[in-house]
Amino acid sequence: MAIQVINDKCRGCKLCVKACPFDAIDMVGKLAVINEKCTACAQCIAACPFDAIEQTTSDEGPVDLSAYKDVWVYTEQRAGKLMNVALELLGEGSKLANEIGDRKVCALLIGHETDHLIPELYAYGADVVYQIDDPLLKNYTTDGYAKVMTDAIREFKPEIVLFGATHIGRDLAPRVAARLDTGLTADCTRLDVNTGNYINYLNKYTTLDTSGMDPNSDDKNLKQTRPAFGGNIMATIICPKKRPQMSTVRPGVMSKLEKDPSRTGELIKVNHSLSKSDIRTEVVEVVKAAKELVSLTDAEIICSGGRGLGDPSGFELIKKLADTVGGVVGSSRAAVDAGWIDHSHQVGQTGTTVKPKIYFACGISGAIQHLAGMQTSDLIIAINKDPDAPIFEVADYGIVGDLYKVVPKIIEEWNRVKEEHNK
Template sequence: MAIQVIKDKCKGCKLCLKACPFDAIDMEGKLAVINDKCTACNQCIDACPFKAIEKTGDDEVVDLSAYKNVWVFAEQRNGKLMNVALELIGEGYRLAKEISEDTKICAVLIGDGIGHLAEECYAYGAEEVILIEDPLLKNYTTDAYTKVLVDACNEYKPELVIYGATHIGRDLAPRVAARMNTGLTADCTRLDIRVSSYIDYANKSTTLDTSTLDPTDPSTGIKQTRPAFGGNLMATIICPKTRPQMSTVRPGVMQKRDKVEGAKGELTVYKPQIAESDIHIKLVDIVKSAKELVSLTDAEIICSGGRGLGDPSGFELIKKFADKVGGVVGSSRAAVDAGWIDHSHQVGQTGTTVKPKIYFACGISGAIQHLAGMQTSDIIVAINKDPDAPIFEVADYGIVGDLYKVIPQIIEEWDNAEALYDASTK
């Protein structure tokens, strides 16, 4: 695909120069000339009143009917599946069945000596596991994982590939998408089938003959929704011309399916073609952080503190509170930016998306970026001196008061309840 100037039609008006956002047009005498900065954005074509600029070459038309099934990159570390992988298998199962009954949900396992994880994938809804094992894949490296996943995608042609928005997923997904010349939507909070294309309501059919679809028709495929402009609006993105469609999804956003012990599925062993020469880095050592590890995504109770704590010492009270109720410590971005607590504790759009059974928001006003990361919690309890704080709009229980007075009272009542329980069981 390229942009070219039709010499006989160019009048040297320079309107295309003004329209080009990339300085990709030079003037040679009175003739416009396209240089190597051109990105084929079409701005110059629209600006030219003499129709002296045209696009050459045709977009490659992808045969959509050749792509089938929903894939989930089932991320594992040290032989243990990440929780987000199980969440995405559940979401992928829903999407697959909405596309058609023949569409499978496939979990892709990459590593070495990880075959035992297939059973867990089946238990949470995977109908097929694609197992890719090699000693060179034991530890994650960008080069190795990208190559084998791209090769597998080219061979099996999945319609949709979903990754967890973890450190590994965010590194791997864009590289695979770039090599396959397809689109990627990051940090999705919702995935939907474009129902108008897949379901024939008159015949109550959920099958689709993709060979009859126009690949340029924006009504075909998956709708990928994610927050945009700081969470102030939700953008729905489509990928109508290329396959596979790809999305990353934050941990804690999707719902796991109920585990079915003993569930079975199909196992496909894919032998990767990979050599040491394909990997351009050398893993020398793995050093685990000595600091306390925070697992917000797996926590059932989270006690978060915000700017209302006043100073970093306030997190001592939050830590005491979390220990008492069996939870972990979270925070708002304001507290992290102030240097009061490490970023690993941050809940929100630029931190961790969580879905605990109980979320205590202590001294947190409720900025939209924070709400985006915790508003799907089962129960939200807000403690704030400001009765008009936005956090109360999403809270199931709200306490208007000084957190330094309220939290000690909750801890005291908790102690009393424990004492009564202990006395009743003796």
């Protein structure tokens, strides 16, 4: 796929130059010319009023992909505990397996002494558990896990492999994809096989024109949607010529299935040829930080503070609000950069992506990176001095004012409502 300018139709209006996120269009005289920065994102096609830009597909026929079946989820465990995202991906994997039809969702469980996790994997939707067990796999190592996983994928040929976009998933997945010479899409927030569902999503949440797309298309490629460019645009990526199709998926975005302890499945113990010399790193120790753990992704209510707090003591008020409403404390990048609060509280593109039921933004102006990490919250309440702050663009309720005056009143009112209810 490549982007081409149809020279006869180009009028030199430069709208495409402005629309291009990657600065990939130059004007040569009165003609737009695509340069090597082009990533084929197709923003220019939508921007061109003269239909003078087209996307070409290569005429290379697809290779036989039918040997690849089933949806695999790398069910990441650490110290014998499954990561939440692993269960979320079993839910998403079940959905995709249904959309393709006649496919199983399979958990790939790598580690040592992991038998106790198998019933949980079945309960959350795994039809099959592929287990790779060895003392050498007790701790995660890139070399050890990449080797056994690549060998298993070569042997069993899954069509799709999903990883949580954790620090481990994002270390392992690119290594495996490169060894298999297949594509990998990072940090996905939506996955579709069914074209009709994908079109419904586009129609509901985007301004993209979908009139040229066929909802009954038999295209079974995995459409992997992710934020790019600092969250400013969304891109849907496909991997049409290689298998498996691989994605890392943001924690907290997909939904788990309802836990069903009566469910069971098939266990396949996978042989492997890992030896000590394959592993070239030595994990001396794994240290859990002693600091208070904030699970922003699991929180139903998040109370965040930003630069508008003025100084670190402002987080005491935010904590008080959080305690009142039963939430956890979040922050903007500005407050983290100022050293007022630990990075683990940061919401946004470079921090944690959150989708709570209620998000309080106190003294947060709403930089695009922050918005990218919280704007899908069910309800956003913003308090800011500046009436023009971008946070009000995404807020459901906005109050312009000094947060040090407004927040204590909200705490007061919240307590009053609670007390009345308890009477």
